[in-house]
Amino acid sequence: MKKYSAPITMFIIFETIAIVLWRTLDNLFYLCNFTYIGGFIALGLTLYIRRFKYARQIVQLGVGLYMLCYLGLMCRENMQIEGFWYYLFLGVFEAAVIHYVVAKIFCPLIFGRGWCGYACWTAMILDFLPYKEPDKPRLKIGFIRYILFGISLAFVAGLFLLKVKNVEEIMFISFIAGNALYYAVGIAMAFVLKDNRAFCKYVCPITVFLKPASYYSLLRVKVDKDKCISCGKCRRVCPMNVDMTDNSRKRLNGTECILCMKCIDECPVDALKL
Ligand code: SF4
Ligand code: SF4
Ligand code: SF4
Structure with missing residues (x-):
């Protein structure tokens, strides 16, 4: 069960937002909206833990299409x-x-x-x-x-x-x-x-x-300096040019990380983690 603590925590966070907004604004939409989004994110994290290659893309499509097509185009x-x-x-x-x-x-x-x-x-x-x-x-x-x-x-x-x-x-x-x-x-x-x-x-x-x-x-992605062999693979595969081998807040392009996990997946010595 501990293995799935991240998706469970994420779902609880979104469900809390859903319930607070639903009760505060007396609008059922917020309960459905944030439950849907939290559900998809929890599903994506579960798939990621189970090493499904397209876990992130599934979340992105599920949430992105909902917002663009339903909220944007249908609800205007x-x-x-x-x-x-x-x-x-x-x-x-x-x-x-x-x-x-x-x-x-x-x-x-x-x-x-x-x-x-x-x-x-x-x-x-x-x-x-x-x-x-x-x-x-x-x-x-x-x-x-x-x-x-x-x-x-x-x-x-x-x-x-x-x-x-x-x-x-x-x-x-x-x-x-x-x-x-x-x-x-x-x-x-x-x-x-x-x-x-x-x-x-x-x-x-x-x-x-x-x-x-x-x-x-x-x-945020952090590096274990004792494990890192400075191969540079993580920086090469990063779509946002982040220097995740620097643990400081001032790391190069630190505010650009989209948490895609690519660097973590590609590190040959498992030196990176969230
Ligand atoms: S998680 Fe993705 S965006 Fe963030 S540092 Fe790693 S590869 Fe770059
Ligand atoms: S920077 Fe973020 S919000 Fe803007 S287009 Fe890229 S993914 Fe979307
Ligand atoms: S991929 Fe891993 S071992 Fe290579 S530089 Fe990055 S953190 Fe270090």
Whole structure:
């Protein structure tokens, strides 16, 4: 049973969030929503423990497709960053705001960038592309994310300041257009830079929320220096160019780890663990 303590703990955390939000906001949706997500994450961890190769992808598809298709397209909830600003300005504690507060601001304190490895519907597609291991050092163009972050804020603030009508409809169209653009740019960047996660590294504005909290993440990959033989394999296979052989919080690209476990799986002497 101890072997499965991680999936059980994860399910209990999500179920606690589900019950607290359900009872506090008197809305059954939150019970179903967080139970579904927690259930998928627990399933993925169980499959990972049982050494199933595609455990992470199953979680990513299960959670990502649910958010994109059900919440985004069917319920017309803009779960992109514009949706967060929109509901925040409206003063409505709706799904998009709760989603950002839980998944993008507080959860990274525990799970770091786990969102990016197990739930994001953009990366769910990017991870199927052929360039899983970047063969070049990172470019210094990460400033793009801050520009996009500012543009998304200015776009929604502009709609409110100009008192534009049919904002609800505009937000739905921007959700579809924004996602289409993200996929197009993400796929193009992956092929041009030969790096599936190039979009995540340089462009995605959501990382402006994710990175600061994930610096303090409870869950992080650590190396046992006594076991490590400095073969460098872990750094070569890391999709996010993290230096996980440095245990300090200031490790290179430390706030980029998506907890994909690739480095842990590939270490020949079992020197890495969470
Ligand atoms: S960086 Fe952005 S696009 Fe990439 S996985 Fe994270 S949230 Fe998704
Ligand atoms: S390979 Fe290791 S350090 Fe790199 S993102 Fe995956 S878990 Fe994090
Ligand atoms: S793969 Fe393992 S042994 Fe090789 S450098 Fe990384 S931690 Fe050390």
